[in-house]
Amino acid sequence: MVQILREVQEALDWISPEAIDLLEALLQVPRTKIEGVAGFYSFLYLEPRGRYRILFSDNITDRMLGNQALLERLCNSLWIEPGKVSEDGLVSVDHTSCTGLCDQGPALLVNNLAIGRLTAERIDRIAELVRSETPLVDWPAEFFLIEDNIQRADILLASDIKPGDALRAARALAPDEGLLASNMRSWREGLPTGLGGPAAVLDEIKRANLRGRGGAGFTTALKWEACRNAPLKAGQQRIVVCNADEGEPGTFKDRVLLTRQADLVIEGMTVAAYAVGATRGFIYLRGEYRYLLDALNAVLARRRTENLLGANILGIPGANFDIEIHLGAGAYVCGEESALIESLEGKRGTPRNRPPFPVTNGYMDQPTIVNNVETFAAAALIALHGGDWYAAIGTKHSAGTKILSVSGDCARPGIYEYPFGVTVRQVLEDCGASDTQAVQVSGPSGVCIAPAEFDRIIGFEDIPTAGAFTIFDTSRDMFEVARNYVHFFQHESCGFCTPCRVGTSLLKNLMDKLHKGCGSPYDFAEIEKLNQLLQSMSHCGLGHTACNPVLDTIARFRPAYDKRMMQQDFTPAFDLDQALSQARQMTGRDDAAAHLSTEHGGAA
């Protein structure tokens, strides 16, 4: 459903009531289902949003690079208000969550295609192109050039394995043909056995001590084994899903892996399929990476001709596995594995109640593994070089390497792959950061650390990370950093559970209140209480972590907050004078008598 709606949107620029009429008849699904799904995703529009839909990435790094001024410049140039559609229905300009171009921002999406390195000149040219109604295909190609910016490569990014090498190595782990054949048969019949190639691959992954790279760090072999051992009902198959919904603000390493090492990632998925006995695979690619779709489909097509995907892979009878790509449509929460599966099934991306877990009841109720892009790439190398080789890299508790997406205040933003155990200080040195005040590791749902902690290491035993590494120098206001992240969570809350739906909005209002100068110690206590509630009552990780950026910055950068504690006693957020602004606008008055002086701050 999501894929159909996305294609309708690409063809018509929006999902019109008439289009829904047709879908209703064609798909035999109720209108409520279509509108319910379309309404969930930021990039699907139930109202016309113009033929050119321009969305400015609004991560803190874009802000630091001046995206607000550029947005205003474009809006002024096009004579439109942010968030609204031009009267002729030509164009709309709005914000969106981080688009994963933090190392080459500020960035925007035009009809879901990414443009980075925005400058005033580039913005003026975009305004011209829109005004002259130039089709997107005729826009300058250099606008759409996305750089990989690989600054430090290690085993993953420097790998030059040939397509199929890892699979052949995995296949070679089978002791003999007879055992392999019996193993393939048991796989098809949904009866896992401990014999032959697939189980041996699982052993290597186990020996490698590979843990998930999406942030949670779950042991990959345990997940795979649980999926492999899950019973299949009649007509079911096992599913391998690659989570390429890289939505955490500040993360962009999957974008580069899928650009540079697509074969390695897909090979890893195929190794996983071989190990767990899966016959169907998906890559869930975030909508912001729409521009990667054709290239990735081409890699899949080539691998089919090379007999590395499809039926009887490498000539192994029964080794059937193929992959299709699903594009997301602008919903951070779909990075949560059960929400991702809901989205794959064409539903609203709401996290499921667990248990049961996806390894037993995943896509269409079938045993499913969902792993990060980087995890699959690592799995391919493990199949080729063995688990012991991999386990020797990194630290005792964190085997292998980690790819960091470095952005913010540094001389050389980009992609850095390190063995686990690297210190924050080392990374800062390598990327040419100076005068650093703070680093946000793993994005807003991760941790914000201060200089005293820069000798801490990247690893599951200390600072686990999904890959974001955002640097703030001493010129930055850490309160505004936290406020940007709070707005992000509020925007991305799926709305399913009460605490997260309402709580993230309340938190946003509180931060905006502090921003306006109406903050008092009372509001601190309120933030603390909200955090407790979100931690204990929320349905999924989004709500659990939504208060992290605020708590971390309060603990470490208290002066940034104290500056805003302008009030000793409770002060309402409601500003009577501000409330009269509409009346002033309507009556054309702005004299002193049309204003109310308020006792406390908050006046504009």
Added chain:
Amino acid sequence: MSQTFSLDGQSIAFEPGQTILQAAEAAGVFIPHLCYHPEFKPHGSCKLCTVKANGRQTASCTMRAVPGMVVESNTEEINAERRALTQMLFVEGNHFCPSCEKSGNCQLQATAYHLGMMSPHYDHFFPNRAVDASHPEVLLDFNRCILCSLCVRASRDVDGKNVFALSGRGIKTHLIVNAKSGRLTDTDFTLDDKAAQVCPVGVILKKRQGFAVPIGERKYDKAPISAMTEQNKLTEEG
């Protein structure tokens, strides 16, 4: 022989497959809830029924009971959090109890009383939500919707009509009806639908029937929600 778990120190018997909430209800122990309804698949969205099971907070409507499990529910800590959730539901929508036809029969209001909610605490959002008075027999007042999705489930699973669904995301999540016009009158909804009977608050109201039972003599005016059995709760006049 049935198995047991401990709920606030009391031993509760349960059948395999039963959730904590179901077992507690069956034993006559009240756990506050709004989106749960015994006739529908548990949903777990309102989070009012959150308990501490073996020290971990979880929605008791979706968590299956396990033998020997130690569950805390009626504690000051958990009730304070439930109270905060109830306050959130009040400020998120527009709930003006004194003028609401559902007052006294409303589960949100009754739950607020049960939890000792004395004020909304948070700043009101005052969302702008239009009412839908298009249907000849039924009024939809979206101002009071708490997104429990009981009407969605009832219409889909019992009536087979899919009249209702949730659309939007986050704080913009809202109830929609199954018509191109977006109006209830253009759907096949009738007053006999199960979906017309399940709203815990005052969104789906029968027209031309105002205050037939005076406020003060209604279901939760007579007994608190904690004293109601599920069956009592389901019948309008209790």
